[in-house]
Amino acid sequence: MSVAKATREQLGAAVHQNKALSRTGMLERMFSSLFQGLVYAQIWEDPDCDMEALEITPEKNLVSISSGGCNMMSYLSRSPASILVVDLSPAHVALARLKLKAAEVLTQEQFYDLFGHADRASNPALFDSHLAPELDETTRNYWQGRRVLARRINMFARGFYRYGVLGRFLTSAHWLAWLGGVKFDKLLAARTLEEQQAFYDSEIAPQFKRPLVKFLARRRAALFGLGIPPAQYDKLAADGEGDVLPVLQHRIRKLICDFPVSENYFAWAAFNRGYRSDGTGPLPPYLQARHFDAVKAAAANVEVHNISLTEALAACPVASKHGYVLLDAQDWMTDTQLNALWAEITRTAADGARVVFRTGGVPDILPGRVRQDILDRWEYQPDLSTKLSAEDRSAIYGATHVYVFRG
Known part of the structure; x- marks a missing residue:
C-alpha cells in the first residue's frame, strides 16, 4: 500500500462518521483531505498548561499527538525520559522530526533563525548543509520535495507560519x-x-x-x-x-x-502571523534561549510515528507511560474509537499517570461514552481542569481536562 493511500485510510478512519453522499459526510471528506498536507505550522494548545497538568520530571515517559510539534519540543525543557509522538498527517511528522534534528545539530542562533524568525533567506541553505545529511530519508525527501514551484523547505525563507x-x-x-x-x-x-x-x-x-x-x-x-x-x-x-x-x-x-x-x-x-520580528516578544518554551540546552540534550529521547495514538499504544508495554497529551483529537472520535483509545491508555498507564486533553465545547466528553469500568480507574481533576481552562493563552478551546490514574 502506498504512503498516500495509507494516510487517506488513517484519516478517514479518524474523521469519517457519516455516509459519503450525505451533506455531513461530504464535509468530513473535504476536511480529511486537508490533513494530507500541512495543517498546523504551530500548535494551538498552551504547553505551560500541559506541563503543569503532567507534572513532568526526568523519569517520566510521555505520549503526545504532534500537530505542529511545538508542545512536544517544549516538554523537552523538563527533560523527560522519553516522548512517543504520533500524528496522522505526514507533514506534521516531517515537521516534528525536522525540529528534533535541528535541536540536535544546530546552534541556538541557527535554531532560532529556522523556527523563531522562520523567514531568513539563509534557512534553506542551512537545511542543505546541516540538516539534510542527518535526516531520515522520508523526512529529507518531504522537505526537499516541491510545493508548486519551490521546495517545501523554502517556506522557512518566506515566513513559515503563514503556510x-x-x-x-x-x-x-x-x-x-x-x-x-x-x-x-x-x-x-x-x-x-x-x-x-x-x-x-x-x-x-x-x-x-x-x-x-x-x-x-x-x-x-x-x-x-x-x-x-x-x-x-x-x-x-x-x-x-x-x-x-x-x-x-x-x-x-x-x-x-x-x-x-x-x-x-x-x-x-x-x-501577526509569526513571532515578533526583532526576537524580543513572547515565545513558546522550546524557542526560549534559556531552555535550548535542555531541549538539545533530550531531543534524542523522542520517537515520532505516522500512526494513530491507539495503534502506537498497542505496541507499548503495560504500565510504561506516565503522561498522555491528546490535544482535541477525542472531539473527532466515535464511542467505539474512544473506548479503544482509553482501553490502551489504561493498559499502558503507570500508577499516577496523567492525561490532559482539550474539548471544543466546555463539558467533559468522556462520561457516558467511555465504559464505566475504565473511567472508574481514573480520577477527574475538577479544580486543576478549571484552573488550566482559564489559563490556556490560546483561548481557542472550551476547556482543558485532566485525569489521574488510580490503578
Whole structure:
C-alpha cells in the first residue's frame, strides 16, 4: 500500500462518521483531505498548561499527538525520559522530526533563525548543509520535495507560519478584518489589558454584526482552517445553544483581553502571523534561549510515528507511560474509537499517570461514552481542569481536562 493511500485510510478512519453522499459526510471528506498536507505550522494548545497538568520530571515517559510539534519540543525543557509522538498527517511528522534534528545539530542562533524568525533567506541553505545529511530519508525527501514551484523547505525563507491550512485561514481572517477597517498594529503595541479591552470593544466586537462575518462563521466548512471538523463544530455550536457565533466571539475576546499581549505568543501568532520580528516578544518554551540546552540534550529521547495514538499504544508495554497529551483529537472520535483509545491508555498507564486533553465545547466528553469500568480507574481533576481552562493563552478551546490514574 502506498504512503498516500495509507494516510487517506488513517484519516478517514479518524474523521469519517457519516455516509459519503450525505451533506455531513461530504464535509468530513473535504476536511480529511486537508490533513494530507500541512495543517498546523504551530500548535494551538498552551504547553505551560500541559506541563503543569503532567507534572513532568526526568523519569517520566510521555505520549503526545504532534500537530505542529511545538508542545512536544517544549516538554523537552523538563527533560523527560522519553516522548512517543504520533500524528496522522505526514507533514506534521516531517515537521516534528525536522525540529528534533535541528535541536540536535544546530546552534541556538541557527535554531532560532529556522523556527523563531522562520523567514531568513539563509534557512534553506542551512537545511542543505546541516540538516539534510542527518535526516531520515522520508523526512529529507518531504522537505526537499516541491510545493508548486519551490521546495517545501523554502517556506522557512518566506515566513513559515503563514503556510499550512491554519496559516491560510489566518491570512483570510486578516483580509476580512482589513475589509472591516481593522488594523492589528494597535493591539500588538498595547501596554495594558485596559488598552487591549478598548481595542476589542471598538474594533473587534462590531465585526460580529457584519452580515458577511455572520454568514461565514455559521458555515461548518469555514472553520476547517482552524482544524475544526464537522463533529467538533457541532460541539462548539452547542455551547452557543446551536449558534457558533457567540462562542467564537467569546473566545476571541478571551484571546485579546484576558492575557497581556506582551506575554502571549498565541496573540502574536493570530494577529501577526509569526513571532515578533526583532526576537524580543513572547515565545513558546522550546524557542526560549534559556531552555535550548535542555531541549538539545533530550531531543534524542523522542520517537515520532505516522500512526494513530491507539495503534502506537498497542505496541507499548503495560504500565510504561506516565503522561498522555491528546490535544482535541477525542472531539473527532466515535464511542467505539474512544473506548479503544482509553482501553490502551489504561493498559499502558503507570500508577499516577496523567492525561490532559482539550474539548471544543466546555463539558467533559468522556462520561457516558467511555465504559464505566475504565473511567472508574481514573480520577477527574475538577479544580486543576478549571484552573488550566482559564489559563490556556490560546483561548481557542472550551476547556482543558485532566485525569489521574488510580490503578
